[in-house]
Amino acid sequence: MSGERVHRASYEIDVTAPAGVVYGLIADTTQWPLFAASSVHVERLEFDGVRDRFRMWFTANGGVRSALSHRTLDSARTRIEFRQELPAAPAVAMAGTWTVEPYGAGRSRLRLEHEFTVATGPPGDVAWLLLATDSNSRAELERLKENAERWREIDGLLLGFEDCVRVRGPAELVYDFLYGVADWPGRVPHVTRAEVREDVPGVQCVRMETRPEDGGPPQVTESVRICFPHTARIVHKQTRTPPLIEAHTGEWSVLPDETGVTVIAQHSVLLRAADAERVLGPGADVSRARAHVRATLGRESAAVLERAKQHAESAIRSL
Known part of the structure; x- marks a missing residue:
């Protein structure tokens, strides 16, 4: 097209895992935030087993973008x-294919091909998109290879749970507390520092310092939070994780009903088993790592839930 240029890129990697296993990892978009480094959150809009329509938020060159x-x-x-109906700028069109080919006994070759169009504009736009496509594609292939090759153990490395609290107060005040993560230091006991950048309304990049319960050195994590005020939800993914955690996603949701509000903290975790003995001591295994992560994240979530409850209920009492 006049004023536009089509770019093509192809990447491939050999994986020591059956083709069906590799295909299964890329077929379920809802699990991408755990298995693909750049994927932050996926909102599935339509799915019939063959056609999959969704909106995804992802990191690119240090920022956060989204595409339908x-x-x-x-x-x-x-x-x-795949085809992006509403591509993330500066692309005006983006499409491609994932292909998994059997490659010997128990092996496969994963190929990712892109075709995208960039409107004529500042040279930096093209360079930005080329860099984002290249770096994200290579990182995704490497992460998918790593997870596919431990397919026999992967179920034991996945951990999902949720905690909840009832609040006698308005949902708006609960959501306000959860959204205001910059104010958590001094209000949530284990949070000692929180730096928040919100270049796009509702998309928060958070660098947080927390104090471990055992009195060890402070831990620093980084997260992206996507906020949905109209449905009182905040989804998040850690882009810099603490020990024992390979990937961590979650959601805060505020559900009002006739008698009050239920606030839910949901977590999905992919464990890093290699850290078990270093963090928990000689002989520690995946089961101990699961228990430790469950207890730690649960305790921290409970602290946030309790402070959100106090925030909403104390405001009502003061009125």
Whole structure:
């Protein structure tokens, strides 16, 4: 097209895992935030087993972008075609394919192909998109390879749970507390520092310092939070994780009903088993790591939930 240029890129990697296993990892978009480094959150809009339509937020060159996408799944050929309906700027069109080919006994080759168009504009736009596509594609292939190759153990490394609290107060005040993460130091006991950048309304990049219960050195994590005020939800993903955690996503949701509000903290975790003995001592295994992470995240979530409850209920009492 006049004034636009089409770019193509292809990446591939050999994986010591069956093609069906690799295909399964890329076929379920809802699990991408755990298995793909750049994926922050996926909101699935339509899915019938073949056609998958969703909005995804992802990191790119240090920032956060989102795109509305459509995919067509072909499980018989272990192939997925994708197209972005509303591409993230500066792209004006983005499409491609994921292909998994059997490659010997218990091995496969994963190929990712992109075709995208950038409107004529500042040279930096093209350079930005080329860099983002290249770095994200390579990182995704490496992470998918790593997870696929431990497919026999992966279920034991996944941990999901939720905690909740009832609040006798308005949902708006609870959400206000959860949204105001910059104010948590001094209000939430384990949070000692929180730096928040919100370049786009509702998309928060957070650098947080927390104090471990055992009195050890402070831990620093970094997260992206996507805020949905109209549905009183905040989803988040840690982009810099603490020991024992390979990937961590979650959601704060505020659910009003006739008698009050239920506030839920949901977590999904992919454990880093290699850290178990270093962090927990000789002989520590995945089961101990699961218990430790569950207890730690649960305790921290409970502290936030309790302070959100106090914030909402004390405001009502003062009125």
